[in-house]
Amino acid sequence: MDDILTVRNLKVYYYTRKGVVKAVDDVSFSLKKGETLGLVGESGCGKTTLGMSLLKMPSPPGKIVGGDIVIDGENIVHLKETTLRKRVRWNKISMVFQGAMNSLTPVYTIRKQMLETLQNHREMEYEEALKIIEKYLGYVGLSKDILRRYPHELSGGMKQRVVIATALFLEPKVVIADEPTTALDVVVQAQIINLLKKLKKELGLSFIFITHDLATEAEIADRIMVMYAGKVVEIGENVQIYGSKGPMHPYTKGLLGATPRLRRKVDELAFIPGVPPDLLKPPSGCRFHDRCPVVLDKCRENEPPLKEVELGHLVACWRCYDE
Structure with a gap:
């Protein structure tokens, strides 16, 4: 399948009185025609900022300071606002905003x-x-x-x-759905998910489905992209993340370990200790190293690149390369 959306080294920073918040920092990924890409991570990791930035409309005082956003072969980063409104937003890419009652x-x-x-x-x-x-x-x-x-x-x-x-x-060719099932009861959530799957099949749409619910992503997404503290830490096919082998990045493993399952007892649920880092002053090296249960010395000083460790499976973790 051809890529309908390509994002290269995207950087979106918030310029505040306290300093620069690096909300999305050097993010790269692609979206294929007819594909659903699930975007997951903790609150504050940059999911919604990334989604809004793909329409080139990050919330003030956010600014796109670097990178490329190529939609249907056209780089929109340098387009004027009038051109974006006329030719791009809602024509090529649209968004279902979080909280319908606020929209x-x-x-x-x-x-x-x-x-x-x-x-x-x-x-x-x-x-x-x-x-x-x-x-x-x-x-x-x-x-x-x-x-x-x-x-x-x-x-x-x-x-x-x-x-x-x-x-x-x-x-549009691409639709971004930002937590479209939030604040809905479980029956309506299932109806909305089934509706999106039906529309994807009938209209040939490409979706970016943003949520912190990994169980929902398992149901709807073809590929999963995991973000932590403004960075992408893992991208893989659905079966690579949820299959018997499971994810490779310690953060993704922690998220899955904290997800309730039918055959898992409550006392078997895991948790990730600590809190996400302050993006005004992000830590050196891997941004997850302070909370990582398998941290290496090099993780504290050297930032791991997002590398392909198997076909279609990319991970940003030194331990994964060493193994």
């Missing part, structure tokens, strides 16, 4: 909000735009009757489906 304006009907988004990106008559909106509402299992409703009249699952439909109706 919808409470004083506008669903019709007004969806029409405004569509007509701001493409010039079309009202009737034509309405037909497109109704088509994509049908894709996500909603009737056109909800268009006259306000957000507070919809359930959490219905609001999430509206946001997904809004992210799709300009037919």
Whole structure:
């Protein structure tokens, strides 16, 4: 499969009064056509910052200070804001933001909000735009009757489906889903996951699925990318991370060890001691070395590169290379 998205050495820093926060620091990866890439890690590791930066809209005072973002063969890092709005955002790449209730304006009907988004990106008559909106509402299992409703009249699952439909109706090639099942009950979570799998199959979409829930990623993702303290520490196929051999990086092993399973007792759950490092002053060497149970001396001083240790499996860990 050809790569629809390629990210090379991306750096996104927040310039604060206390100093520079290196939220995304030299991150590289690719996304293939029709693939779902799962992005996981602890809160504050840079997942959402990376997702927002792929649309070239990191939250202020964040700035992209280096690297390339190539979408459908075009590097968008140096494009002007007007060009990005017209040709890239929602046309080539879109995003389902975390918390659907925060993405919808409470004083506008669903019709007004969806029409405004569509007509701001493409010039079309009202009737034509309405037909497109109704088509994509049908894709996500909603009737056109909800268009006259306000957000507070919809359930959490219905609001999430509206946001997904809004992210799709300009037919982008890449969709970023930032924790789309957060704050939903388990039944609705399953419905949303099954919906995304269905849309991927029917529309040939490529997804980046952001979450801290490894169990959810096991269900939906083709490949897994694990971030820690602004760095990518492991990338692998689903079977390489969740299969019998398991992950290779100690951090990924710790995350999986802390994930509840049906046949695992509560007292068998593991945990990762300590807290993530301060990204105002990130530690030397491997950023995980203070919490790592198998740390080597070289880990404290020398940063490990992200290297391919087997076909399609990349790890940033000195112990993995030595072994």
